[in-house]
Amino acid sequence: MACRVLFDKDAVITCPFGPRVHPVTGARSSHNGVDVVGAGHTLASITAHTAGTVEYAGYNAILGYHINIRLANGDMMQYCHMTKSLQAAVGDAVEEGQIIGTMGSTGSSTGAHLHFGIQKDGQWIDPEPYLYSDYLEDTMTYEDFKAFMDRYEAEQAAKPVSDWAGKNWNALQAEGIFDGTKPQAPLTRQEAAAVICRLRKEK
Numbered sequence: 511m512a513c514r515v516l517f518d519k520d521a522v523i524t525c526p527f528g529p530r531v532h533p534v535t536g537a538r539s540s541h542n543g544v545d546v547v548g549a550g551h552t553l554a555s556i557t558a559h560t561a562g563t564v565e566y567a568g569y570n571a572i573l574g575y576h577i578n579i580r581l582a583n584g585d586m587m588q589y590c591h592m593t594k595s596l597q598a599a600v601g602d603a604v605e606e607g608q609i610i611g612t613m614g615s616t617g618s619s620t621g622a623h624l625h626f627g628i629q630k631d632g633q634w635i636d637p638e639p640y641l642y643s644d645y646l647e648d649t650m651t652y653e654d655f656k657a658f659m660d661r662y663e664a665e666q667a668a669k670p671v672s673d674w675a676g677k678n679w680n681a682l683q684a685e686g687i688f689d690g691t692k693p694q695a696p697l698t699r700q701e702a703a704a705v706i707c708r709l710r711k712e713k
């Protein structure tokens with residue numbers, strides 16, 4: 511499977527996200543993205559990891575020719591050190607997999623590579639887990655979901671219930687209205703009307 515930021519190629523990581531000594535300045539700093547080249551240390555066209563709107567496309571001395579793409583969820587993806595021939599401009603809507611430029615070595619760089627960054631809620635995060643996978647996809651695990659539902663149910667149970675509603679609810683539950691034993695699911699219109707009338711009568 512091809513890496514999502516390289517056209518039709520797997521990625522070789524040449525520098526991971528995190529603390530490092532900068533190869534040009536020698537200063538200790540934090541590397542706020544991941545550096546990749548194509549499989550076999552080859553060059554590649556750069557493709558948009560995720561669809562979004564081009565917020566910046568231009569040059570500076572550090573990042574070289576680079577493109578910032580704002581995603582639908584508000585996060586940002588950044589592609590740096592490309593050659594001058596950028597293939598997307600500010601305001602463009604780009605699709606996932608669309609070619610946006612060519613791997614290069616512009617700006618503060620010691621060799622052709624792509625520096626790819628992801629800014630989530632304004633903070634740079636490690637993009638490596640997403641090189642081959644969807645970024646916006648809901649990745650909640652079953653354990654997360656279960657914990658969420660337990661919290662939700664505890665919150666609901668803790669909410670105060672008026673006497674009349676609580677009494678009727680308990681009576682209807684005892685009659686089997688809510689557990690599917692009586693009536694047969696789904697609730698018929700007559701049964702729904704009976705529940706509403708009963709609640710209204712005691713209001």
Ligand SMILES: [Zn+2]
Pocket residue numbers: 525541543544545624625626
């Ligand atoms: Zn980098």
